[in-house]
Amino acid sequence: MDPTQLLKGVLDLAVLAVLRDEDGYGYDILRRLRAAGLEDVGDASVYGTLRRLFNGGLLNSYVVPSDEGPHRKYYALNAAGRAELERYGKVWRGFATIMDDLLDGEKA
Secondary structure (H helix, E strand, O other), X not given: OOHHHHHHHHHHHHHHHHOOOOOEEHHHHHHHHHHOOOOOOOHHHHHHHXXXXXXXXXXXXXXXOOOOXXXXXXXXXXXXXXXXXXXXXXXXXXXXXHHHHHHOOOOO
């Protein structure tokens, strides 16, 4: 099984989870996802996901000036994003439980 296919289905959830406790800019979010074990996540996928979540009203953004390079656009969860994270999380946990049961032969 190609793990990148699984990642495509849960990237929104992963990005929302990474932003739950701390705002972040694109590369920082990418770095945190990779540090969490999602090494195969692509740059373009993360930036596209951030744009989609922002345009969907789940994230706020703000710009922080930088003396050492270009300004950084930070993303933060808003109330709608937190609600969606909770909803996605419940869906994921339910799905993961079903898959665990199937793999363990409990519901086959």
